[in-house]
Amino acid sequence: MTRPKRIAVAASLLLIFLAGCQTNDSTGGVVRTNEPAKGDYTAFGDAFDGLKTISDVDYYASDQAVTEAKTQFRSENYGNAGALFYKATRLAPNDGVAWLGLAASCDRIRRFDLADLAYGRAYRLLGATPEYYNNLGYSYLLRGKLQEARDNFLKAYELAPNDPTVANNLKLLSSSVRNIERS
Numbered sequence: 001m002t003r004p005k006r007i008a009v010a011a012s013l014l015l016i017f018l019a020g021c022q023t024n025d026s027t028g029g030v031v032r033t034n035e036p037a038k039g040d041y042t043a044f045g046d047a048f049d050g051l052k053t054i055s056d057v058d059y060y061a062s063d064q065a066v067t068e069a070k071t072q073f074r075s076e077n078y079g080n081a082g083a084l085f086y087k088a089t090r091l092a093p094n095d096g097v098a099w100l101g102l103a104a105s106c107d108r109i110r111r112f113d114l115a116d117l118a119y120g121r122a123y124r125l126l127g128a129t130p131e132y133y134n135n136l137g138y139s140y141l142l143r144g145k146l147q148e149a150r151d152n153f154l155k156a157y158e159l160a161p162n163d164p165t166v167a168n169n170l171k172l173l174s175s176s177v178r179n180i181e182r183s
Contacts, residue, residue, distance in 0.1 A: 149173055
């Protein structure tokens with residue numbers, strides 16, 4: 001057989017096989033990977049009836065890590081808190097609270113390079129919130145950049161004038177300006 005004839009025969013066979021294929025469009029073109037059909041079985045031979053699917057779940061994988069991280073942070077275990085917040089950011093990369101917690105934890109262990117990266121991500125996810133500006137202001141306070149700290153505390157105060165944490169940080173800033181210690 002010559003080459004053009006082989007190609008024509010192969011193409012004909014392919015068309016015959018494809019003509020025999022049919023698609024069942026009972027789903028309206030939507031593929032649902034997380035909701036099994038009635039009567040479907042799991043890989044273990046169990047029916048799916050009674051099992052939760054993704055659409056039923058109200059729990060996110062990062063919730064437990066964030067809760068544990070906040071507990072560690074309040075206990076002043078900043079390294080552990082940072083590790084747990086980092087885990088939460090890996091489990092849910094769009095969790096702005098986890099990124100903000102990671103930034104605050106990095107501040108406390110004086111890893112300002114990592115804190116800056118986490119603050120950048122938190123800002124993209126959360127936007128201009130009082131918590132963001134307050135935490136960033138505290139970060140600058142820890143670094144000794146008092147003017148940047150003041151600017152961020154004032155932004156937080158504008159957004160939440162009745163927030164006691166912001167008010168306390170402004171008092172802390174004013175006392176640190178008055179009591180400069182040099183070693």
